[in-house]
Amino acid sequence: ELKVEQNPLFLSMQEGKNYTIYCNYSTTSDRLYWYRQDPGKSLESLFVLLSNGAVKQEGRLMASLDTKARLSTLHITAAVHDLSATYFCAVDPQGSNYQLIWGAGTKLIIKP
Amino acid sequence: NAGVTQTPKFRILKIGQSMTLQCAQDMNHNYMYWYRQDPGMGLKLIYYSVGAGITDKGEVPNGYNVSRSTTEDFPLRLELAAPSQTSVYFCASSYWGQRTDTQYFGPGTRLTVL
Numbered sequence: 001e002l003k004v005e006q007n008p009l010f011l012s013m014q015e016g017k018n019y020t021i022y023c024n025y026s027t028t029s030d031r032l033y034w035y036r037q038d039p040g041k042s043l044e045s046l047f048v049l050l051s052n053g054a055v056k057q058e059g060r061l062m063a064s065l066d067t068k069a070r071l072s073t074l075h076i077t078a079a080v081h082d083l084s085a086t087y088f089c090a091v092d093p094q095g096s097n098y099q100l101i102w103g104a105g106t107k108l109i110i111k112p
Numbered sequence: 113n114a115g116v117t118q119t120p121k122f123r124i125l126k127i128g129q130s131m132t133l134q135c136a137q138d139m140n141h142n143y144m145y146w147y148r149q150d151p152g153m154g155l156k157l158i159y160y161s162v163g164a165g166i167t168d169k170g171e172v173p174n175g176y177n178v179s180r181s182t183t184e185d186f187p188l189r190l191e192l193a194a195p196s197q198t199s200v201y202f203c204a205s206s207y208w209g210q211r212t213d214t215q216y217f218g219p220g221t222r223l224t225v226l
Contacts, residue, residue, distance in 0.1 A: 004154075030211075031211065033214060033215075041219070041220075042202065042217045042218060042219050042220055043155075043202070043204075043217045044217075045214040045215070045216075048211075048212050048213075048214055050211055050212070088154060088155070090155075097162070098143055098206065098208050099157055099160065099170065100157075100215065102154035102155040102156075103154055104152075104153055104154045105152075105153070105154055107152075
């Protein structure tokens with residue numbers, strides 16, 4: 001069974017702290033995505049990771065991919081309140097005809 | 113470009129009623145998708161389409177139907193609504209012409225079945 005597991009599912013943290021969200025997947029994947037969803041809103045693409053060792057950074061967010069371990073991480077540096085959202089990872093299994101498999105999401109609350 | 117648009121934004125249905133959720137995109141994308149998102153959960157694929165006239169089932173197709181007569185439009189039909197179909201429905205589209213392509217999402221339709 002194709003699975004994408006995120007942990008933690010819920011994270012409350014203080015501004016200024018660092019933390020990492022983990023995304024494990026169970027199948028060989030061509031691509032891995034990170035999306036952000038604000039409460040009551042739609043999903044917005046953050047990163048697309050294509051190959052082993054890929055690292056992408058945007059502001060205080062950095063995503064990386066280890067295809068051998070089937071693991072991606074989303075690292076938050078010096079968190080600020082505006083980063084409060086739910087973060088989803090999704091994988092594009094090889095041969096899936098672009099049917100992404102989604103994790104359950106990590107709800108991140110950053111307290112001032 | 114308007115991107116991906118969905119109507120309505122909200123809807124309350126009674127059990128057994130039917131309705132169509134509308135989705136349109138103006139980016140000339142070939143792929144379109146319908147997802148549902150239950151509270152605190154990730155997205156589950158209902159149906160998808162790889163181009164006009166071609167549709168296929170996703171993970172949770174029961175109780176739904178789709179059609180795609182044009183590149184731009186991909187409506188989702190709910191027949192005989194049930195409380196289990198209470199959810200937020202997202203339409204998405206993508207081109208997949210390059211490896212860095214991604215899915216673009218509409219604003220969602222919040223559906224309640226009572």
